Amino acid sequence: MDHRVVFDFAIEFTNGGGIQGQDFRLDIAGETITDAELADYIIKDLRLLMVGKVDILNKFYIQEKHKRQPVNLPSPELLVDLSHTIFDGLITYKGLPAPVICDFLSREDSIGKYEEGTSFQIGKIEMVSNTGTYIDCPFHRYAHGKDLSEVELEAFANLDAITINATDALEIGIEFFQNLEIRNKAVIVNTGWSKNWNTEAYFENHPFLTREAAEYLRDCGVKLVGIDSHNIDDTRGNSRPVHTILLGAEILIVEHLCNLEKLPVSGYLFSAVPPKFKGVGTFPVRPFATLSKA
Template sequence: MFRDLSRPIETGMPTYPGDPEVTLAPDATHEDGGYATGELRTGTHAGTHVDAPRHALPDGATIDEIDPGRFAVDARLVDLRPLEPREAITADALSERLGDGTDSIDLAVDAHDPAVDALDPAIDLLVLHTGWATRWGTERYRDHPYLTASAAVWCREWGVGVGLDAFGPDPTPSSAETDAAAAADEPDGSPAHDVLLGADLPIVENLCGLDELPTRFRLYAFPLRLREGDGSPVRAVAEWEG
């Protein structure tokens, strides 16, 4: 079975604060020229997209330098619901949810075998289901939960990247005054991005359609081959046996 987990690219779609707006408009039309083409203007991190290490690191790999096989991954769904706005997701929370009905040791190929490198896991990506996809298109989408730096380090130690149904693994600036107190306790900069991308681990953002996915599935999120790109929109698709 297949399921599309990506947002449609369309004019006026939500973008991270300060990123370029997206426009998709006709260029040639059948009526005027006998064929149709369109013009797309977008940032590299619009909609459902992947980050390249260059996004956070000046000398990090660019999207066109990454082996395309790295964008076909074995994923594990982690249902973290319910979460409060701007709630911090800790390493303990990830470990606890992974232990619900599944021994978290399964993240590794065989953690009991000392010959197995812990950075060569059977699972490549943890898809974090925060429930924030339902707020897409509203100001509240900015107020998504985020990973603590220690949670990102925990992922790095397991050798897994993250996918999220939100703008990203770090806090997004909020436009709501009521969230000023919460924002005061949030980290500066982008520590989760820095940890994960610094280890060449994938980050997939703005996923949708995570409800009723199986616990484990294959995720395909192939980017455009943008020369020296720091990220790219993707068509994210889940596959599993029905």
């Protein structure tokens, strides 16, 4: 038998008034549905506006043949987190200090400063801007380039994206990007290297883009290039041509991504928004992909 949910509801409107419903029955795709999901469904199905508080009451489930197409809720994987967790002592790049994450005001020390039964924590973070998964703006390479506060928000968020499979490559050349629609897109390079994150193996012999690939991406007019490797450049020497070429063309760079194997080839949006700092060209971000609901 199929599953149905039976419930009452009470909805208040922000501009006054409200509506109630009793003994509603709704076909559902699974065995259960949360109150929040039910509330969202009712609001959408009834095309309600100005909705405030929603109460779902007396909810229970029955097994009964579906009367119409059951509710299929959006997948929780709609947003894919592409960032590593930053923690106290994390080494992102050898030679750079690890972040120090501690209390500025601990919960214990806050007791007595507020009303009885209330406590707070205020954290303190000391770190270099190249920590965790981070984004590079032109100021990172060029003294007169745009810093985090000067790059427009549209350059960080909701970029049409494409995923490049480079999991078997060390040097990622032009051939990985040819015959593809990449103009005005975020180009996300999946090397599979993130599996080595927070290990000694992560720092040595990592995949990187070649100078020629960077020039090709620049000439094609891409918006952003991301990679799940230790660096987008070859770090075995002192030259950083990919940073120089891309940032010189105001093409943003995101390094130390992860979970790229969860991305489709195309048809998704990429976002990596940093704080709006003046005088800083690099900062940690929490990039994510927005996948199509289809």
